[in-house]
Amino acid sequence: MAELEVRVVSERREGLLVELGRIISEHDHVLLRQRLAADVQGTCATLVLRGPDERRLALEDALEAHPRVLSLASSGGVALHASPVASSARAKHPASRVGGAEVAKIERILPNLAKDYPRIFPWLIHLEYEVAVEARNASLHLAGRRTGCWVYKRDYALGAKLGLLDAMRRIALPALREFVPAEQHGSELHLRDCPLCQPGGASGGHFFCGFLEGLLMDAVDEPSLAVHEIHCHSHGAAACVFEVSQ
Amino acid sequence: MHSHYNALLVCLSYAVSVLGSFTALQLALSIPLANHPRKRLGAVLAAGTAMGGGAIWTMHFIAMLACNMGVQVSYDVWLTAVSALLAIVACSLGLAMVSAARVRFVHLLGAGVLMGLGVAGMHYIGMMAMLTSARASYDLPMVALSVAIAIVASMVALWLAFNLRGWLQMLGSSLVMGVAVCGMHFVGMAALMLMPGDSLPVGFEQGVRGDRLGLMTFAVVIALLALALGMSIARQQRRAAVTI
Numbered sequence: 341m342a343e344l345e346v347r348v349v350s351e352r353r354e355g356l357l358v359e360l361g362r363i364i365s366e367h368d369h370v371l372l373r374q375r376l377a378a379d380v381q382g383t384c385a386t387l388v389l390r391g392p393d394e395r396r397l398a399l400e401d402a403l404e405a406h407p408r409v410l411s412l413a414s415s416g417g418v419a420l421h422a423s424p425v426a427s428s429a430r431a432k433h434p435a436s437r438v439g440g441a442e443v444a445k446i447e448r449i450l451p452n453l454a455k456d457y458p459r460i461f462p463w464l465i466h467l468e469y470e471v472a473v474e475a476r477n478a479s480l481h482l483a484g485r486r487t488g489c490w491v492y493k494r495d496y497a498l499g500a501k502l503g504l505l506d507a508m509r510r511i512a513l514p515a516l517r518e519f520v521p522a523e524q525h526g527s528e529l530h531l532r533d534c535p536l537c538q539p540g541g542a543s544g545g546h547f548f549c550g551f552l553e554g555l556l557m558d559a560v561d562e563p564s565l566a567v568h569e570i571h572c573h574s575h576g577a578a579a580c581v582f583e584v585s586q
Numbered sequence: 587m588h589s590h591y592n593a594l595l596v597c598l599s600y601a602v603s604v605l606g607s608f609t610a611l612q613l614a615l616s617i618p619l620a621n622h623p624r625k626r627l628g629a630v631l632a633a634g635t636a637m638g639g640g641a642i643w644t645m646h647f648i649a650m651l652a653c654n655m656g657v658q659v660s661y662d663v664w665l666t667a668v669s670a671l672l673a674i675v676a677c678s679l680g681l682a683m684v685s686a687a688r689v690r691f692v693h694l695l696g697a698g699v700l701m702g703l704g705v706a707g708m709h710y711i712g713m714m715a716m717l718t719s720a721r722a723s724y725d726l727p728m729v730a731l732s733v734a735i736a737i738v739a740s741m742v743a744l745w746l747a748f749n750l751r752g753w754l755q756m757l758g759s760s761l762v763m764g765v766a767v768c769g770m771h772f773v774g775m776a777a778l779m780l781m782p783g784d785s786l787p788v789g790f791e792q793g794v795r796g797d798r799l800g801l802m803t804f805a806v807v808i809a810l811l812a813l814a815l816g817m818s819i820a821r822q823q824r825r826a827a828v829t830i
Contacts, residue, residue: 493828499615502688
């Protein structure tokens with residue numbers, strides 16, 4: 341048994357402890373103390389937990405994956421440091437992006453994305469207009485990441501972890517093809533005729549970067565994953581090209 | 587002595603092995619998601635029982651009912667039970683091994699060997715349980731071929747089940763596992779040589795006969811269908827409950 345301190349940032353505090361408490365007890369931990377404080381992104385909950393050490397990573401993983409958790413840091417000792425899960429999450433998803441995204445507007449639009457999936461482009465275009473110009477890329481990225489995580493858990497979670505190229509072929513490609521023509525060339529994914537990336541307009545590539553990260557981060561057996569857009573139809577390329585690397 | 591097969595029952599035996607494999611492999615896919623050792627053990631045993639008891643044991647006895655060897659046959663109850671238990675234990679161990687985070691070749695090999703030996707062990711103990719006046723012997727190269735088919739096809743089925751996604755994962759793995767079970771059985775039966783004997787063995791009257799065997803296999807098939815249906819409903823509910 342070990343004590344663990346977890347700091348979770350969420351947009352709203354209502355019901356947060358109940359939802360996190362359920363995950364904590366499912367992972368054989370008990371909540372010893374908690375503190376809720378206002379945060380620039382909403383609310384910050386500091387939780388002191390006790391439970392078996394071998395379940396710690398699974399617990400952190402489950403907490404980090406919870407839709408209401410924007411970021412997570414944990415500490416098993418005195419000094420608070422980022423957990424491996426949180427570190428990898430931040431590597432894939434820099435804090436500035438979370439900070440720059442207009443979370444409340446994304447939260448409002450996500451249920452509509454789920455309801456109309458895979459016909460999501462009208463909602464994404466709506467989101468683009470809804471958020472401030474400087475928050476556009478981070479908001480699209482966060483919306484993509486949340487959608488990718490959701491699609492993975494819904495349709496692709498059953499099965500073993502895969503190598504990156506296999507995960508791209510068996511998970512990313514069929515998931516993308518539900519709403520845009522896509523092809524795989526090695527570690528690159530080529531998307532054609534993407535409605536978010538019209539020539540002369542702004543690039544919607546941030547959504548797909550987030551989508552692919554959310555979709556693949558639990559599917560591959562490596563802890564880190566990075567998706568970059570290397571060509572975009574909006575900048576004159578024939579197709580939007582995304583490179584996925586570990 | 588020559589054996590004759592009822593084609594309809596042979597097809598039924600393959601269908602039952604595919605149904606059992608489908609149920610077992612779908613249960614096995616949920617093993618890595620179990621977040622508690624007790625849940626994991628439950629999932630392993632459920633998958634192993636569906637595979638060993640459903641896909642393998644039931645298929646074997648439907649195929650034996652399909653086979654007319656020209657002599658009266660009954661089955662020793664204890665050896666028949668042992669054959670089912672062996673298949674369940676071997677398949678549970680194999681599925682537990684292969685449901686690691688990432689399925690590497692060594693996992694596939696270990697699980698394939700365990701499951702292949704489970705299929706073959708069940709078959710040959712099931713044949714030992716056969717009580718008949720005929721004397722049985724085996725063509726050893728054919729026996730080895732039957733075991734090899736079971737191991738290789740099990741490995742392919744497990745690879746398909748754990749590494750693919752979608753319909754090919756669900757259906758392809760079950761069809762190939764059905765080939766593993768039926769291929770092993772019918773090659774094993776081809777290895778069997780029966781010589782006419784003149785007296786029935788001790789315990790023949792107490793053995794399980796075809797009519798009761800038919801009822802038992804029917805009960806297992808109904809249980810498999812109910813399990814597959816329940817699992818499908820549970821999956822639909824789980825899928826609908828995933829929040830974005």
